[in-house]
Amino acid sequence: MNTTRHSLRRRSTALIAAAGIAVTLAGCAASGADGGTSDDGPTMRPVADAVALLPEGMQQGGTLRVAIPTNEPPTQFYREGTQDMTGINPDIARLIAGALGLDLDIEVTTFDTIIPGMSAGRYDLTVSSMTPTEERMEQLDFVDYVQMGSALAVPVGNPQGIGFDTLCGKRIAVLKGSYQLTVNVPDLQAACEEAGADPLDLLQFQDTRQAISALLSDRADVVYADSPILGYAVKQDPDLEVGDENDFAPVAVGIPRESGTLDAVAAALEAIVASPEYAELLADYGLESMAITDARVNVPQG
Template sequence: MRLATPSRMIALLGAAVLTLGVSACSPDAGTASAEGGSGAASHDATDPTMDRYEPAAELLPERIAEAGVLRAAIPTNEPPTQFYREGTKEMTGINPDIARLVAGALGLELQIEVANFDSIIPGIEADRYDLTVSSMTPTEERMQVLDFVEYLAMGDGLVVQSGNPQQLGFDQLCGKKVGVLTGSYQLTVNVPVLNDACTAAGSDPLSIQQFQDTAQAMGSLTSGRSDAVYADGPILAYAATQNPGIEVVGERDLAPVGIGIGRGTGLLDAVKAAMDHILTTDEYRAVLESYGVGSMAITEANVNVPQ
């Protein structure tokens, strides 16, 4: 998500309106045929489809066109962005469904590869995956190895225990135990800025606790081991509907996330053309609306715009 400048960060801390972003991650790794577990959730069992869009398909690199398969790395355990359907081995969620639309537009079979978030970029570099649809924020650092095509805009949030017993806000996180996800944009980019702001104010830095998925972080929060948790807005909103022990106390405006594609693979132009087409279709909005996040829709699939 977007990152405030240090001076802006201090001002936002004082106003208690800043929320920092985090991309989803997961402790599970493997193909989408792995057993469903604690990340399972309910959703319509019908996967979205998209007809082949020839202007995009004809831009595919020869090796992918001949293979006929698009390998997409996607985390799990983060409803509603990605999760297993309850009682099944089928991966669903916003990100898998967007990946299905992209594969369909390119005339390819989608092969979902479940991966820890912090292993996705190395996996793309090692040619284990063709791309990732994982709510990944385009940053200057990530853009050294990946190209990004925007596919939706995602807001950020902060959760605390229900009733907010410590009366926490974004101006009161200095010195607090804050749960974040391993490998996240929040951990690697935003937390250092927050800590600098705390130090400048003469306060202790955040006491960071790292977790492999949001479910673990929420367990730590409700048990009192954590004071607050940062995560993507849709994930937090969903978690709050499932867990009466937590509440969302802060939200931030939407900012783009992108499909990450290995630089130099020749796949960027095809994915860009596919997303340009997908954004004009009813299927795109239907996917987002089916998860109650129609407001996350975008109208332009911008390329390589750092946040």
């Protein structure tokens, strides 16, 4: 990482204002038609042990194509007035690219298109708060990088008294392809059926902003999504509050199987989670509780 660490301290202000941050990179640039081109953000110096594990053709340099979901503060969002991505996920991608001695190409896409895009060879990895599950492991390898939970967002005061035990029959806004939809919702539906209650009325959206808009316009009763995103949303809107939370567990970087880069990425992340750059990155977003100490490989959740 470069030596201008003091400038990273400004990121907490940028998170609230979504303003630009001027941080000089050393050895890593972000580019791409969807992610913009930027020299802003943290990085690390190459980690020799990780670089040595890259396929031979990548050890002398190259570009790491990373899929990042659409605008979802604080995990990923555009700097004000630009198409440059910042947030926890883009910054973790910058650390990975720096540790591997590679340039970074951030490609912004919707969450539900990431795995198909990786299977088609469009991306080298994804940093998208993706929960490693047995089903996803049929196509991807995973290396843990932070931990987070799921939460319910409701209108302020929670007038319907909505919690995880009162979701049956409610209009629930979820993200397409999300862990909440693919893993948790089937269990919740089964519980409603067993209780003889009405099923969940599911409303699926491409991003959490759309889901929150549905909640605020009374088209949904509750939003079920990642807790950091909902926590950020309620800070921006006094008409929302976060209710119940659950499933605090690691999320992981996804890598196409047979790509030949798993060992290198795992070694890079082992160095990253032990580094001061990682601790400072999370602290600057006020999310120290998301830190992990072990970048585990292919440990399924759910």
